[in-house]
Amino acid sequence: MNQMKRIGARVFTLSCVPFASMALSTQAAAQSSVTLYGVVDNAFAYVSNQRGHSNFYMSQGNLQASKFGLLGAEDIGGGTKAIFRLESGFNSLTGAQSSAGLIFNRQAYAGLSNDRYGTLTLGRQYTPYFQMVGALGPTGVLTGATGAHPGDLDALDTTLRFNNSVTYTSPTIAGLAFSAQYGLGGVPGSVASGSNFSAAFRYDYKPFAVAVGYLKLRDIATSQSLGSFAINSPVNSGYATAHSAQLLAAAARYTHDDLMVGVNYSNVQYAPGSRSLFASEAVFNTYGLISTYRFSPAVTVGAGYSYTRASKANGVSDPARYHQISLEQTYNLTTRTTLYAIQAYQLARGKSLIAAGSTGTSIVDAVAVVGDSQNATPxxxxxxFVGMVGLRHAF
Structure with missing residues (x-):
């Protein structure tokens, strides 16, 4: 589930020159490449309560999402490369697509990259907010299945992508990098309608790393540029009809030898519009701690804690609070194959606003929904409590 934890890839060098130009194939092969990569991840899972019942079952894409992709680059001269990525998620227990009707549901983009001037890409892409802050946040260390903040309401896991987007990422200069993205709404007569924007920066200095990111989402229910956004869990489903959402997050890490410690914070604001089923702005604040320790090249353990609190709004006088503890243990059999165990426990208090059909909302007792794996089964x-033992193989 976590994009930044990809390991190993097998590179195939392909000639991009027509058959009639075989005499130039040696030179072309040195300038062009396509990388095939992917992950297959399956596990046994136990959940203490899924809608009132415990469950022991098989689950997939837990430590890392099951997927395959193609990543290509061609040197076109002057230090510039033409690049592309096509990435598809799938269910490794059934073979089904992760998103029906979308072959490359995770990423699909093309662009130009230059070590001096940066990278410009167009297509379906993750946000700079996720790429920079998420890399240092909870899901950059712990799997999003159990480590993402409740309902992934702050989109620090891989649940948010922009369609029809243009992204610029600067080169890293003196440890500082910047990225900005705009998702075109495509609405005739209104440039802003349905559009989305993200920006982030990251700074690395010796053992320290810090990142800050911003997201502005408009017309959440109807936007053509908002490719995916998690707003279907009991944590935030009452705000699915929001006109806009604003997300701000920051994360920092310190690494010393085999120990890493980090902190993160996010602020999420849902604003109503004329067609919204809630009346006043709702705010969620989340505070998190993460840490890992590598006992050997093969064995790593990780832990995280997060506290999420909603604001008093829309008739909720005792707003929901969520405490979540996540643990992770990995053992690398090889550089490509990993055995893992993950555990998480969440405790919810207070009241939540949830969707009640398509025409209303209800105030109910807040219920626990661990990480990103239990959104549909709170x-x-x-x-x-969630516990999983599984095997991940990367290629």
Whole structure:
């Protein structure tokens, strides 16, 4: 589930010259390449409460999303390369597509890259907010299945992508890099309608790293540029009809030898519009701690804690609070194959605003929904435990 944890890839060098120009194939092969990569990840899972019942079942894409992709580059001279990426998620237990009707549901873009001037890409892409802050945040260390903040309401896992987007990422200069992205709404007569914007920067200095990111999402229910956004869990489903959402997040890490410690913070604001089923702005604040320790090249353990609190709004006088603890242990059999175990526990308190059909909302007791893996199967009560043991192979 976590994009930044990809390991190993097998590179195939392909000639891009027509058959009639075989005499030039040696030179072309040195300038062009296509990388095939992917992950297959399956596990046994136990959940203490899924809508009122415990469940032991098989689950996939837990430590890292099951997927395959193609990444290509061609040197076109002057230090510039033409690049592309096509990435598809799939269910490794059934073979089904992760998103029906979308072959390359995760990423599909092309662009130009220059070490001196930066990279410009167009297509379906992750946001700079995720790429820079998410890399240092909870899901940059722990899997999003159990480490993402409740409901992934702050989109620090891989649940948010922009369609029809243009992204510029600067080169890293003195440890500082910047990226900005605009998703075109494509609405005739209105440039702003349905459009989305993201920007972030990251700074690395010796053992320290810090990143800050921003997101502005418009016309959430109808935007053509908002490729995916998690707003279907009991944490935030009451705000699915929001006119806009604003997300701000920051994360920092310190690494010393085999130990890493980090902190993160996010602020999410849902604003109503004329067609929204709620009346006043709702705000969620999340505070998090993460840490990992590598006992050997093969063995790493990680832990995270997060606290999420909603604001008093829309008739909710006792707003929801969520405490979540996540643990992870990995053992690398090889550089490509990993055995893992993950555990998480969440405790919910207070009240939530949830969607009640397509025409209304209801105020109910907040229920636990661990990480990003239980959005569709939340607990029927205030607590939920998830444990998984699995195998991930990367190629």
């Amino acid at each position: 607990s029927s009560g205030p607590s939920q």
